[in-house]
Amino acid sequence: MNSTMPGRFGFHSIPFTREIRVADRFAHEAYERPREYLRRAVDKRMSAALIAPAGTGKTTLLRTLMGSLPESRYRVRYVKVTDLSKRDLCREIATSVGAEPAGNYPTLVRRLQERFTNDLDVDAVRPVLFLDDSHGMRPEVLGILRILTNFDMDSRLVLSFVLAGQPPLAQLLRDQRLVDVTHRLAHCATLRPLSRKETADYIEHRCRIAGAAAAPFDGSALPALYEIGRGNLRATDHLAPQALELAHDNQCDVVDAQHVTEARRLLWP
Numbered sequence: 579m580n581s582t583m584p585g586r587f588g589f590h591s592i593p594f595t596r597e598i599r600v601a602d603r604f605a606h607e608a609y610e611r612p613r614e615y616l617r618r619a620v621d622k623r624m625s626a627a628l629i630a631p632a633g634t635g636k637t638t639l640l641r642t643l644m645g646s647l648p649e650s651r652y653r654v655r656y657v658k659v660t661d662l663s664k665r666d667l668c669r670e671i672a673t674s675v676g677a678e679p680a681g682n683y684p685t686l687v688r689r690l691q692e693r694f695t696n697d698l699d700v701d702a703v704r705p706v707l708f709l710d711d712s713h714g715m716r717p718e719v720l721g722i723l724r725i726l727t728n729f730d731m732d733s734r735l736v737l738s739f740v741l742a743g744q745p746p747l748a749q750l751l752r753d754q755r756l757v758d759v760t761h762r763l764a765h766c767a768t769l770r771p772l773s774r775k776e777t778a779d780y781i782e783h784r785c786r787i788a789g790a791a792a793a794p795f796d797g798s799a800l801p802a803l804y805e806i807g808r809g810n811l812r813a814t815d816h817l818a819p820q821a822l823e824l825a826h827d828n829q830c831d832v833v834d835a836q837h838v839t840e841a842r843r844l845l846w847p
């Protein structure tokens with residue numbers, strides 16, 4: 579963002595930044611309701627999935643969910659999963675729980691289970707594992723959740739996991755080899771792109787939390803932002819500040835459709 583932009587539009591901080599605080603989020607029902615269902619699943623000591631397209635707010639929702647699970651009762655760990663082997667996934671999880679990420683696969687599984695049992699039995703907090711970006715996992719690797727959540731011959735609910743990922747995760751969960759994992763899911767949430775009106779409300783909200791009295795986009799800019807961004811939060815977050823910068827450079831006090839179109843050309847030639 580151009581450093582003089584705040585003066586023109588009244589921002590006191592960078593608008594549309596991904597560094598948004600949970601408290602400043604756009605707390606629309608489209609996010610709050612899925613979050614509540616995920617929280618209820620975890621409350622029941624079950625697991626859940628969150629499946630939605632890129633840039634629709636999954637990771638932000640996980641952050642919000644983490645904030646809504648009190649530290650006095652839950653110990654939440656976040657792991658960003660890529661296409662890892664079983665052992666490497668266990669090593670990533672071990673690192674997130676503060677356990678030594680060394681040893682072979684059975685050793686790592688045992689160490690992780692000990693850590694999760696310890697959370698519950700000694701520290702009296704429920705362990706919860708968020709596995710983000712899990713759509714790229716191989717079925718046999720995702721299958722380790724079946725092993726990791728099997729305590730005392732499957733007679734105890736100790737660990738809850740929340741799998742988040744893009745739509746290929748839904749396909750993955752239909753794999754016959756993963757029925758034991760899907761049976762552990764109490765809820766499967768999704769997120770949708772925002773509607774035209776909701777996108778305008780989102781833009782207004784993002785401008786206000788950055789200090790503006792109102793969103794400096796005119797009646798032609800808002801439809802243009804929706805037509806191009808299609809209610810996808812990340813696309814909107816890229817397009818809107820680029821358009822603001824162009825308006826600023828042209829000494830305009832409001833953004834119009836031309837700025838938005840030009841912003842698209844600069845961002846996605």
Ligand SMILES: Nc1ncnc2c1ncn2[C@@H]1O[C@H](COP(=O)(O)OP(=O)(O)OP(=O)(O)O)[C@@H](O)[C@H]1O
Nearest residue numbers: 595596603604631632633634635636637638811812
């Ligand atoms: N509830 C919200 N309020 C305000 N901004 C949000 C909210 N949810 C998401 N965003 C914004 O949208 C951007 C994209 O969100 P996020 O990274 O959570 O999407 P994602 O679904 O995890 O995408 P990917 O599949 O690529 O990981 C974030 O950088 C954030 O700025």
Ligand SMILES: [Mg+2]
Nearest residue numbers: 636637638710
């Ligand atoms: Mg994400």
